[in-house]
Amino acid sequence: MDKLGVWLIGARGSVATTAIVGAAAIRAGAAPPQGCVSESPDFPGHLVPLTDLAFGGHDITEISLRKRAEQLGRAGVISPDLPELLASDLDAADAEIRPGHVPGDGGRAAARLIDDIAGFRARHGLARVVVVNVSSTEPPVGWRPEFGRLADLEERLAAGDDVLPPSSLYAYAAFQAGCGYVEFTPSTGPTLPALAELAARRGVPYAGRDGKTGETLVKSALAPMFADRALRVRSWSGLNLLGGGDGATLADPAARSSKQLSKDQVVAKVLGGPVEGETHIDYVPDLGEWKTAWDHVTFEGFLGVRMTLQFTWQGCDSALAAPLVLDLARLVARAHEKGRCGILPELGYFFKSPLGTDEHGLAAQYARLRAFAEELS
Numbered sequence: 001m002d003k004l005g006v007w008l009i010g011a012r013g014s015v016a017t018t019a020i021v022g023a024a025a026i027r028a029g030a031a032p033p034q035g036c037v038s039e040s041p042d043f044p045g046h047l048v049p050l051t052d053l054a055f056g057g058h059d060i061t062e063i064s065l066r067k068r069a070e071q072l073g074r075a076g077v078i079s080p081d082l083p084e085l086l087a088s089d090l091d092a093a094d095a096e097i098r099p100g101h102v103p104g105d106g107g108r109a110a111a112r113l114i115d116d117i118a119g120f121r122a123r124h125g126l127a128r129v130v131v132v133n134v135s136s137t138e139p140p141v142g143w144r145p146e147f148g149r150l151a152d153l154e155e156r157l158a159a160g161d162d163v164l165p166p167s168s169l170y171a172y173a174a175f176q177a178g179c180g181y182v183e184f185t186p187s188t189g190p191t192l193p194a195l196a197e198l199a200a201r202r203g204v205p206y207a208g209r210d211g212k213t214g215e216t217l218v219k220s221a222l223a224p225m226f227a228d229r230a231l232r233v234r235s236w237s238g239l240n241l242l243g244g245g246d247g248a249t250l251a252d253p254a255a256r257s258s259k260q261l262s263k264d265q266v267v268a269k270v271l272g273g274p275v276e277g278e279t280h281i282d283y284v285p286d287l288g289e290w291k292t293a294w295d296h297v298t299f300e301g302f303l304g305v306r307m308t309l310q311f312t313w314q315g316c317d318s319a320l321a322a323p324l325v326l327d328l329a330r331l332v333a334r335a336h337e338k339g340r341c342g343i344l345p346e347l348g349y350f351f352k353s354p355l356g357t358d359e360h361g362l363a364a365q366y367a368r369l370r371a372f373a374e375e376l377s
Helices: 014-027 065-074 087-094 109-124 150-158 166-176 193-202 215-228 244-250 253-271 317-337 345-350 362-376
Strands: 004-009 053-059 097-099 128-133 180-183 205-208 232-242 279-283 290-300 306-316
Touching: 004 014, 004 109, 004 166, 004 317, 014 053, 014 065, 014 087, 014 244, 014 317, 053 109, 053 317, 065 087, 109 128, 109 166, 128 166, 128 317, 150 193, 166 180, 166 193, 166 205, 180 317, 205 317, 215 232, 215 253, 215 290, 215 306, 215 362, 232 244, 232 253, 244 253, 244 279, 244 290, 253 279, 306 317, 317 345, 317 362, 345 362
Parallel strands: 004 053, 004 128, 053 097, 128 180, 180 205, 232 279
Antiparallel strands: 232 290, 290 306
């Protein structure tokens, strides 16, 4: 089977670095594929092995991957001996990271991004590359007429206009380069009609958005329980405490609004209507790479008896997200190989705001994912 290229937007961030370290550790026999859904013993499919992935990407920071991995080792995200053990793999991936897009570069930046991805594919002799956005969350963007039609968008880009938010510019570059795309953040990414038109024209698949790794994962498992047992949920409130780069990004109210919208919709979607309460997000620098979520649920049972459920989720977001990035890249590549293009709603299991589907229940999403993997095999 051909080797697969994984091109990461935010390639020196915590999630991307953990994914690269994880794949290298699995290749070296230094770690099992724990957390990779597609590596479960009974999971169907015929995917590129985790040992056959080549990495590159875009980032606006200049710290080396090896240094970033050492930081994660000191933080307890990865074993501290892995950066030295996997130094050659990290250096090889680091050599394939190119300067990312900075707003204000102008619309012609798209050509550079396309060339970077195409050059990576050519240097490694790759049949396919999947672009995965694991960069910082962007604020919501307002609608512009050129978002609705590809010809209008390309006219603006050709004129040098910096019209697209960075996530959408990366999606544009991926599609033009003939690559599948995964929007792992709540950013706009490939959701514009003009980009859907481009994906169809280029025959490439995409999936997203906002990886489901913690509190929302638990919500999507618990909310169907209440619905199935005919228990009326009266309120569902959550408090999220985040450290690290993600927490720092979400300290900005504009960026935080995108994440809150994504996190809050699962309960209403599963239960069939709005429920009192909302999710709050606070940045706590001392937590570092860890996050804590506390949820409080009030509900009614038989004869209107009121009851309460509370849960606390404490986790390392990078360690939860990285194996999903590896799963998604391989599944999207296989779908591309099998001729699928456009949105892949079957991958909704991995996302808080799944594109192409209104299904948010975890068990139903997993059943659809398995059926999709069977089809791909």
